Amino acid sequence: MAELLLIGRLAGRRIAFPAERVEGVVELEGITPAPCAAPHVAGLSALRSRVLTVIDGLAALELGRAREAPARDAIAIPCDGHTYALLVDEVEDVVEAAGPHAPLTAPVGAGWDRVAIGTIEANDELFLLVDPYLLIAGPAAHAA
Amino acid sequence: MDELINDFIAETRDMAQALSGAIVAWEAMPDDRERLDEIFRFVHTVKGNCGFFDLPRLEQLSHAAEGALAEVRAGDRVADTALVNAVLAIIDRIGELVQALETGESLASEEDGELIAALSGPAAAEGQLAEAAAAPEPEAKRSVRSIRLAVDLLDRMMNGVSDAVLARNELARRLRDAPRDVAVEAAFERVSQCIAEIRDGITRTRMQRIDSLFSGLPRMVRDLSADLGKQVRLEADGGDVELDREMIEMIRDPLTHIVRNAIDHGIESPDERAAAGKKPAGVLRVSARQAGNQILIEVADDGRGIDGEALVRKARAAGLLSAEQADKLSPAQKIALVFMPSLSTADEVTAISGRGVGMDVVRANIERIGGVVDVDSRPSQGVRLCIRVPLTLTIIPALTVSAGGQVFAIPRSAIDEILRAGAVRIDRIGEAEVATVRDRRVPLISLPTLLGIDGAAPREEQKLVLLKPAGGEVYALAVDAVHDHEELVVKPAAPAVMAAGLYAGTTLADDGSPILLLDPSGMAKRAGINFAENEIDRALHAGAAEAEGARETSLLLFRTLDGGRRAVPVAVVERIEDVPAEAIAFGAGKLRVSIGGRILPLAGCAAAPAAGKMRVLRLTDGVAEIAYGFAEVIDIRALVLDFQPAPAPGEVAGVALIDGAQVELLDPHWLFAQHADSGRGDAPQPVCALPEGDPWIDNMLRPLIEGLGYRIARAGEPTDIVIAREEDEVPADANVVRIRASAEGEGVHRYDRAALIGALAAAKGKGHG
Numbered sequence: 001m002a003e004l005l006l007i008g009r010l011a012g013r014r015i016a017f018p019a020e021r022v023e024g025v026v027e028l029e030g031i032t033p034a035p036c037a038a039p040h041v042a043g044l045s046a047l048r049s050r051v052l053t054v055i056d057g058l059a060a061l062e063l064g065r066a067r068e069a070p071a072r073d074a075i076a077i078p079c080d081g082h083t084y085a086l087l088v089d090e091v092e093d094v095v096e097a098a099g100p101h102a103p104l105t106a107p108v109g110a111g112w113d114r115v116a117i118g119t120i121e122a123n124d125e126l127f128l129l130v131d132p133y134l135l136i137a138g139p140a141a142h143a144a
Numbered sequence: 145m146d147e148l149i150n151d152f153i154a155e156t157r158d159m160a161q162a163l164s165g166a167i168v169a170w171e172a173m174p175d176d177r178e179r180l181d182e183i184f185r186f187v188h189t190v191k192g193n194c195g196f197f198d199l200p201r202l203e204q205l206s207h208a209a210e211g212a213l214a215e216v217r218a219g220d221r222v223a224d225t226a227l228v229n230a231v232l233a234i235i236d237r238i239g240e241l242v243q244a245l246e247t248g249e250s251l252a253s254e255e256d257g258e259l260i261a262a263l264s265g266p267a268a269a270e271g272q273l274a275e276a277a278a279a280p281e282p283e284a285k286r287s288v289r290s291i292r293l294a295v296d297l298l299d300r301m302m303n304g305v306s307d308a309v310l311a312r313n314e315l316a317r318r319l320r321d322a323p324r325d326v327a328v329e330a331a332f333e334r335v336s337q338c339i340a341e342i343r344d345g346i347t348r349t350r351m352q353r354i355d356s357l358f359s360g361l362p363r364m365v366r367d368l369s370a371d372l373g374k375q376v377r378l379e380a381d382g383g384d385v386e387l388d389r390e391m392i393e394m395i396r397d398p399l400t401h402i403v404r405n406a407i408d409h410g411i412e413s414p415d416e417r418a419a420a421g422k423k424p425a426g427v428l429r430v431s432a433r434q435a436g437n438q439i440l441i442e443v444a445d446d447g448r449g450i451d452g453e454a455l456v457r458k459a460r461a462a463g464l465l466s467a468e469q470a471d472k473l474s475p476a477q478k479i480a481l482v483f484m485p486s487l488s489t490a491d492e493v494t495a496i497s498g499r500g501v502g503m504d505v506v507r508a509n510i511e512r513i514g515g516v517v518d519v520d521s522r523p524s525q526g527v528r529l530c531i532r533v534p535l536t537l538t539i540i541p542a543l544t545v546s547a548g549g550q551v552f553a554i555p556r557s558a559i560d561e562i563l564r565a566g567a568v569r570i571d572r573i574g575e576a577e578v579a580t581v582r583d584r585r586v587p588l589i590s591l592p593t594l595l596g597i598d599g600a601a602p603r604e605e606q607k608l609v610l611l612k613p614a615g616g617e618v619y620a621l622a623v624d625a626v627h628d629h630e631e632l633v634v635k636p637a638a639p640a641v642m643a644a645g646l647y648a649g650t651t652l653a654d655d656g657s658p659i660l661l662l663d664p665s666g667m668a669k670r671a672g673i674n675f676a677e678n679e680i681d682r683a684l685h686a687g688a689a690e691a692e693g694a695r696e697t698s699l700l701l702f703r704t705l706d707g708g709r710r711a712v713p714v715a716v717v718e719r720i721e722d723v724p725a726e727a728i729a730f731g732a733g734k735l736r737v738s739i740g741g742r743i744l745p746l747a748g749c750a751a752a753p754a755a756g757k758m759r760v761l762r763l764t765d766g767v768a769e770i771a772y773g774f775a776e777v778i779d780i781r782a783l784v785l786d787f788q789p790a791p792a793p794g795e796v797a798g799v800a801l802i803d804g805a806q807v808e809l810l811d812p813h814w815l816f817a818q819h820a821d822s823g824r825g826d827a828p829q830p831v832c833a834l835p836e837g838d839p840w841i842d843n844m845l846r847p848l849i850e851g852l853g854y855r856i857a858r859a860g861e862p863t864d865i866v867i868a869r870e871e872d873e874v875p876a877d878a879n880v881v882r883i884r885a886s887a888e889g890e891g892v893h894r895y896d897r898a899a900l901i902g903a904l905a906a907a908k909g910k911g912h913g
Contacts, residue, residue, distance in 0.1 A: 030657070032550065032657055032658045032659075032660075033550060033597075034637075034641050034644070034647075034660060035550075035595035035596055035597055035644070035646075036595060036596065036644035036645075036646055036670075037640055037641040037643060037644045038640040038641075038643050038644075040640070041638075041640045041641055044641070044650060044658035044660070045658065046314075046652055046656050046657060046658050050307070050310075051635065051637075051650045051651075051652060051658045053637070053638035053640060053641055055640075080639075081636075082636075082637075082638040082639075084638065136640070138640060
């Protein structure tokens with residue numbers, strides 16, 4: 001069976017996440033700030049009875065900060081016993097990959113290089129395959 | 145097979161641990177058949193299991209011990225010290241082998257033979273005989289239905305239930321917003337109740353009797369005192385108090401250390417004790433009790449006490465204390481120096497207490513789990529150490545506050561006091577601020593500034609929360625508003641959030657929004673408050689804080705069965721329990737309740753409930769205990785008692801204003817005077833001698849005298865009062881009450897109850913005067 005991909009838009013680019021690392025797409029009802037936390041943490045939000053740590057995808061790429069919005073879609077990603085909500089510009093669809101991903105052969109740009117796994121083809125389009133765990137870890141983890 | 149072996153290992157270990165108390169008891173009383181049987185059963189079971197698993201070494205050892213014990217059981221041999229030591233050595237060896245089996249290590253087998261030889265001792269020749277006389281297998285005495293569970297499964301269940309509670313809270317919130325539907329609300333009520341029950345049950349599965357902590361002590365005390373040539377009698381009390389399993393593990397090491405210290409440094413050698421006019425055997429009392437949502441564990445010895453002056457000299461020598469500081473220390477503060485790092489009272493390092501782990505580590509470990517250690521010492525009378533820890537780790541009582549419109553929680557254990565910022569002098573020193581609270585300067589941290597949040601309320605409208613973090617110095621935290629006391633289910637926060645170093649975890653408010661739990665010591669660290677340099681000042685200030693604390697009384701607020709709000713000092717509450725309605729009955733003129741094998745007078749309710757359960761406070765005055773029925777706990781608050789006294793003495797001492805509501809304060813003195821069973825407990829009772837062999841005295845007078853709180857003297861015992869008939873001879877110096885059978889004559893008539901009571905009281909007064 002082919003790998004399932006979640007296609008979304010982040011920093012204006014369409015990217016693919018491995019669907020197996022994603023729990024689902026959630027709508028966040030307000031974000032509680034977490035002052036002094038790592039810069040790519042947008043705050044906390046509640047999903048049912050759980051506390052989600054909201055990750056600002058733009059900040060994780062060090063490309064800016066997500067705009068404030070009353071309610072917005074996020075991708076729920078369980079990782080190391082915590083659940084994170086990754087803020088993206090838009091969540092599009094889940095598609096089947098046409099084949100295995102290919103490694104990157106050239107740099108794909110500041111910020112992206114750190115989180116990219118490779119390229120992958122689906123629906124006759126080529127997407128950048130991004131590791132959500134690396135987005136969650138944030139820029140500091142890379143520096144360390 | 146692996147699973148069976150694991151079960152065997154776990155079972156053997158549990159049994160060995162439970163047994164150590166029995167062995168010591170057996171040594172003290174070799175005739176104690178029950179203990180002997182218990183030990184015999186252990187080695188017998190081990191032997192049986194070993195045969196099944198093909199573990200020849202364990203089998204040999206247990207077989208040898210079984211043989212020797214069988215001789216004792218058959219009366220062919222006396223349990224002398226040599227035998228007890230040999231059996232102990234074998235049981236230890238079994239423990240080691242089982243441990244090795246678990247970890248896969250190997251243990252040298254040479255010593256096995258020696259251990260077995262030590263067992264046979266002088267009676268080796270009779271071994272064969274004992275073999276033949278081997279007793280039949282003793283029947284299992286207790287057959288409690290139980291299963292073995294992995295702790296992480298319980299943890300998972302606990303997490304699941306915590307989630308269910310939060311989900312229920314969210315559902316409640318949505319229901320409030322939705323149009324009312326009676327049927328849905330009823331269904332929700334039921335779900336709510338089920339969840340509450342499950343939570344209760346799971347919480348209880350995580351609880352363990354503190355017995356499991358105490359059961360290892362007798363053996364340890366025995367071994368230590370034997371090594372040191374001291375005599376120590378251990379008294380353990382309150383083993384039925386229950387505590388979170390995790391907490392028990394956290395307390396184990398500190399408690400062990402304190403007990404070791406007490407025996408090594410506290411209790412003197414028999415000669416030294418005799419010279420000081422004490423009994424040769426020292427007493428070590430370990431007790432546990434529950435007070436509100438805290439557990440108190442007390443370790444007290446009657447040894448030489450802590451030498452405060454020696455501690456001061458050491459601290460001075462180590463450069464930890466200036467002469468000026470030393471002069472200012474009160475006796476209690478000198479003793480508290482024992483908690484300072486790198487100070488140990490003993491001049492010589494001994495093998496028992498050693499060096500390295502000091503009382504400072506004990507204190508740090510206790511404080512890490514939100515607990516407190518206090519020490520109290522009297523020269524040549526002994527040391528009393530009191531450990532106070534919260535019941536569980538996962539549910540934390542917290543205070544919610546806000547800064548810049550955002551809500552945060554602060555663990556209540558760290559909160560000393562809450563003040564209005566307008567009522568406190570605040571000085572600005574450079575960029576920092578200092579608050580002066582009752583002549584005491586404390587650093588002031590503004591929460592909005594610390595967190596970099598805008599829109600803080602003006603300073604005079606802010607509140608100051610005085611925080612005393614574990615192992616740190618008191619500081620004031622300025623917040624915009626203080627909201628509520630809540631019990632919060634706390635979960636760890638994601639690493640990216642914890643990286644801030646300010647938070648202890650996350651939780652959800654009733655309205656479903658996330659709340660960050662602040663970490664008091666993390667905040668102090670981030671604000672740059674230096675702990676280490678202030679250690680001495682802290683010790684100096686501890687006294688001041690205590691003096692303030694003394695004026696405050698910790699009160700348990702509760703709702704009575706008829707819905708009123710009342711409060712009782714936490715200090716007199718031993719614990720809170722649910723009792724079934726059947727346990728409550730009207731007997732001998734009072735309403736009484738049976739709890740844990742005891743019968744206590746019951747106050748606070750007029751009649752037994754028809755069915756179901758009743759919640760009771762177990763109140764204690766240190767000697768007697770009474771139960772007080774109530775509906776629910778509202779809160780625990782520390783308050784300066786300021787109340788309107790009741791016009792006449794009664795159950796209620798007066799009424800106070802707490803959180804804007806009138807609360808009646810119970811009068812424990814009146815309650816005990818009215819309800820407590822007299823003449824119970826260990827208080828010194830007046831002793832009364834009675835003529836012997838008179839049926840009227842034995843059957844009629846004796847119960848009356850005992851009912852009045854006197855103890856009847858044993859033969860030859862000194863007495864306070866002697867009751868004599870007309871014909872009896874009495875010692876010249878005794879306080880005598882004469883009773884007469886005839887209507888006329890000297891003394892009190894035997895049926896004149898009032899006169900008899902009066903005469904006894906008069907005689908007693910004379911005896912004491």
